[in-house]
Structures are given as structure tokens and as C-alpha cells.
Amino acid sequence: MLLLSKEDIRQVFTMRDAIEANKRAFQLLVEGKCNAPLRTNIQAPKQDGCFLFMPAYVEEMDTASLKIVNVFPHNIDQGLPALPAQVMLIDGKTGVVKSLMDGISVTQIRTGAASGAAFDILAKKECKIGALIGTGGQGAAQLEAMLEARQLEEVRVCGLHYDRTEAFVKQMQKEMERYDARILPVKSSDEAVEDADLIITATPAEKPVFDGTRVKKGATISCIGSYQHHMQEMPPVILTRASKIYFDSEEAVLSEAGDILIPLEDGTITKDNFTGDLGNVIKGEVTGRENDEEIIVFKSVGVATQDLVAAREIYDKAVKAGIGTKWNS
Ligand SMILES: NC(=O)c1ccc[n+]([C@@H]2O[C@H](COP(=O)([O-])OP(=O)(O)OC[C@H]3O[C@@H](n4cnc5c(N)ncnc54)[C@H](O)[C@@H]3O)[C@@H](O)[C@H]2O)c1
Numbered sequence: 001m002l003l004l005s006k007e008d009i010r011q012v013f014t015m016r017d018a019i020e021a022n023k024r025a026f027q028l029l030v031e032g033k034c035n036a037p038l039r040t041n042i043q044a045p046k047q048d049g050c051f052l053f054m055p056a057y058v059e060e061m062d063t064a065s066l067k068i069v070n071v072f073p074h075n076i077d078q079g080l081p082a083l084p085a086q087v088m089l090i091d092g093k094t095g096v097v098k099s100l101m102d103g104i105s106v107t108q109i110r111t112g113a114a115s116g117a118a119f120d121i122l123a124k125k126e127c128k129i130g131a132l133i134g135t136g137g138q139g140a141a142q143l144e145a146m147l148e149a150r151q152l153e154e155v156r157v158c159g160l161h162y163d164r165t166e167a168f169v170k171q172m173q174k175e176m177e178r179y180d181a182r183i184l185p186v187k188s189s190d191e192a193v194e195d196a197d198l199i200i201t202a203t204p205a206e207k208p209v210f211d212g213t214r215v216k217k218g219a220t221i222s223c224i225g226s227y228q229h230h231m232q233e234m235p236p237v238i239l240t241r242a243s244k245i246y247f248d249s250e251e252a253v254l255s256e257a258g259d260i261l262i263p264l265e266d267g268t269i270t271k272d273n274f275t276g277d278l279g280n281v282i283k284g285e286v287t288g289r290e291n292d293e294e295i296i297v298f299k300s301v302g303v304a305t306q307d308l309v310a311a312r313e314i315y316d317k318a319v320k321a322g323i324g325t326k327w328n329s
Contacts, residue, residue, distance in 0.1 A: 003325040004101035004318055009109070012317040015141070015148045018113035018310060019120060023282055025110075025309040026117065029249060030279030034058050036304040038255065047072055056304035062092035065308040067103055083107075083137065089311045099315045099324075103307075104137070106314070110306040112141025114248055115200050115222035118298035119149035121281055122246065122289050123220040127197035130155035130181075133189050133209050133233075134202035135168035138224065142200045143172055147179040149198070154182040156192040190214060201225055205233040206258075212238035215295060222298045226259040234299070236263040241295050244275040244287075248300035257301050 028034045036056040043050050049072040057064040069085035076082050085103025090096070119127075127150040132143050135157060143155060157172070159165040162185065169185040176183060186192050189210035193199055199221040203209055212235035215221065221242075225233045239245060239260075247253045253260050263269045276286035278298065289296055318324045 001097055001327045001329070002099040002315065002318060003327050004099060004314060004323075005325075006102045006105045008318060008323050009102060009105045009314055012321055012323055013109065013310070013314045015109065015113065015116060015144045017313060017317075018109045019116040019145065019148060021309045021313050022110060022113040022117040022306055023121075025303070025305040026248060026277065026279035027282045028058055028279075028309070029303060029305045030277050030283060030285075033060055034305040034308065038252075039304070044072075047074060049073060054304040054307065056308040057092065058305070058308060059092065061308075061312060063308060063312045064090040064092050065304065065311050066090070067106070067304060067307045069103055069107060081137075087307055087311045089315050099311070101311060101314060106307055106310055107302075108138055108141040110310045111138055111224055111300075111302060112145035113310075114300045114302070114306065115142055115224060115298070116145030116149045118222050118246065118278055118300075119146060119198055119220055121278065122244075122296045122298060123150060123198055124218050124289070124292045128153045129196045130198040130200075131189075131192035131196035132157045132200050132202070133159070133192060134200075134225065135159040135165050136202065138202040139168060140172060140175065142202050142224065143183070144176060146198050146200060147176055147181055152179070152181045152198070154184065156184050156186045156196070158186050158189050158192045162187055201233045203233050204231060206230055207232060208235035209233045210235060212236070212241060215241070217293045217295060220296045220298070222300070223259055224300050224302075226257045227301045228256055229258050229261055232258040232262050234259040234297070236268045238295070238297060239263055239269050239273065242297040243294040244289070245273055245297045245299070246275050246281065247277050247298070248306075249303050250274060250277055252301050252303055253299055257299060259299055
């Protein structure tokens with residue numbers, strides 16, 4: 001078995017690799033080629049947490065995977081990640097586990113790449129300004145994906161605490177230097193979204209995190225945060241202003257995301273407002289952006305197919321490059 005750390009993954013798998021891997025994953029999903037049962041959730045009330053198991057199998061790739069991502073919010077007090085995670089990659093011909101890799105990195109890069117794939121496919125060609133709301137665990141990969149998808153001049157970043165936003169931005173200015181964009185901390189989401197062409201929300205918020213009336217025509221918005229019924233980071237008005245609404249998986253989004261479920265239930269939108277899954281656009285079955293005036297929304301909750309395709313590519317590249325630690329049981 002090959003053990004792959006965060007550093008190993010970073011060495012072999014770029015954000016561009018991840019964006020292309022996500023496009024393949026979204027296509028496999030709409031083609032019904034990935035057997036990925038809804039994730040198993042075992043509650044751990046003593047710790048206010050839960051264990052989440054996300055399995056997937058793609059026969060045509062002879063690959064299966066299992067991501068274990070556990071939510072333990074009090075870990076922060078011990079300096080441990082609140083969402084510890086690992087991905088197991090399994091040989092579909094033999095059932096042998098071939099690799100165990102850092103699941104936090106896989107999740108961050110594939111979740112960033114979902115926004116990246118959506119922007120690649122749905123955003124206007126000419127985009128200058130980006131807005132990132134949320135500077136937590138997912139923030140860096142979301143920012144990188146946005147910069148990778150379009151040549152932006154400026155990205156404005158905002159979070160709940162301005163001092164943390166400033167520290168995040170300082171670090172990102174170094175890490176993302178190669179993209180040659182101004183990355184700026186701002187104090188409010190109003191300042192962030194004003195005139196923005198690309199907007200990402202990556203928060204666990206339970207109330208909308210920006211004013212949807214301030215979003216300009218032609219903007220593309222990717223909301224990755226809300227994954228439970230009571231979570232809502234997207235203002236419903238943006239859904240009524242949007243000409244098109246896409247998902248990573250409509251089925252998965254409708255099984256959990258308050259961002260869509262709440263406005264559906266109160267009648268702000270109906271299912272007729274939904275355009276389709278990103279995989280349908282990739283396959284040419286559903287129309288994408290038709291002009292530079294349309295506001296487009298992409299909502300994702302994450303699907304195990306993304307982990308499987310990313311993990312398989314990371315493994316193949318690591319083997320080729322001779323990277324990782326071999327372990328024999
Ligand atoms: N779609 C997916 O595939 C996917 C994958 C992983 C995580 N997630 C979800 O994405 C969300 C973010 O994850 P994370 O690990 O970065 O979380 P985190 O807790 O590490 O960070 C959350 C960030 O949101 C900011 N925030 C919260 N409320 C805000 C508000 N009202 N206005 C502005 N900023 C606000 C916080 O300041 C912080 O920077 C979570 O809900 C997580 O479950 C989704």
C-alpha cells in the first residue's frame with residue numbers, strides 16, 4: 001500500500017489537474033457510471049460530532065474508494081483538525097487497498113476544483129474581479145481554483161473576523177503569487193461582491209452571507225458551504241435573479257442543502273428554475289452560459305465520485321513519480 005501525505009499530494013497534483021479530474025467525475029456521475037450510495041452518517045453525540053463514510057465504485061475505471069471524514073468540532077481546542085479525513089483507494093479488479101492518502105488535502109483540492117470546473121465552464125471569458133467569502137479550511141483551495149479558472153486582476157476576501165481575514169490574505173499573497181492578482185482583505189461582503197465577476201461562498205453560515213441585490217449582471221457564483229437543511233449562505237434573491245442554476249448533483253443537493261431547500265419550501269423558487277447538473281453541460285445535454293449578462297449560480301455539496309477520480313489520479317501520478325511511503329501489512 002502507498003501512503004500519501006499532504007506534501008506528497010501537493011507535489012504531484014495541481015489545481016489544474018484537479019479541475020480536469022472534477023469534470024471527468026461530474027460526467028461519470030450523470031452517465032450513471034459511479035455507484036456511490038449516499039454517505040453513511042453515524043452520530044457521536046458525546047462529542048457533538050459524527051463519523052461520515054463516503055464509498056464509491058466506478059467499474060469502467062476498475063477503482064473503488066472510501067473517504068472517511070469525521071466532524072469533531074471540539075478538536076480545535078486540542079489543536080487537531082475539526083474534520084479529520086483519509087481516503088482509501090481500492091483496486092477494482094482485486095479489492096486490494098492500494099493507497100491511503102490525506103483526506104483533508106483531497107477534500108480541499110477537489111472542493112476547490114468543483115468551483116474551478118464550474119467557473120471554467122460557466123463563467124464569462126473576461127473576468128477581472130473575484131470575491132471569496134470564507135477563509136477557513138476550504139478557503140485557500142477555493143481561491144486558487146478561482147485564480148486558475150480566470151485571469152483575475154483582483155480578489156477581495158472576507159470572513160467573520162477581520163484579523164483572521166488579514167492573516168489569511170497575507171499568506172495567500174505569498175502562496176498565490178504566481179497568479180499575479182491583487183488579493184485584498186475587506187471588512188464586509190458588500191465590499192467583496194461589488195462589481196465581482198466570480199463569487200465563492202465557503203462558510204457554514206445559517207443566514208445568507210452576502211446581499212444578492214448587489215451582485216452585478218454576468219456574475220458566476222459558486223456556493224460550496226451549506227450541506228444541511230438549516231444551513232443557508234446564499235441569499236434567495238440571487239436564485240430569482242439567476243437565469244440558470246446548476247448543481248454538482250441535484251439529487252445530493254436536494255437531499256441536504258438549506259441553500260436550495262429553504263427557498264424551494266417557501267415558494268421563492270420551484271424546480272423549474274433548475275437548469276441541470278454540471279455533468280449535463282459537460283456532455284452537451286444542457287445549455288451553459290448564453291451571454292455575458294446572465295447571472296449563474298452553481299451549488300455543490302460534494303460527491304464521492306470527485307474523491308474517487310482525484311484519488312486515482314493522485315495515486316497514478318505518485319507511482320509514476322516514485323513519491324510516497326510504501327507499507328506492507
Ligand atoms: N461542497 C463540498 O464539497 C464541501 C466540501 C468540504 C466542506 N464543505 C463545507 O464548506 C463550508 C466551509 O468549510 P471550511 O472547512 O472552510 O469551514 P471553516 O469552519 O474552516 O471556515 C468557515 C469560514 O466561514 C467564515 N464565515 C462564517 N460565517 C460567515 C459569514 N456570515 N460571513 C462571512 N464569513 C463567514 C468564517 O469566518 C470562516 O472563515 C462548511 O460548511 C463545510 O462543511 C463543503
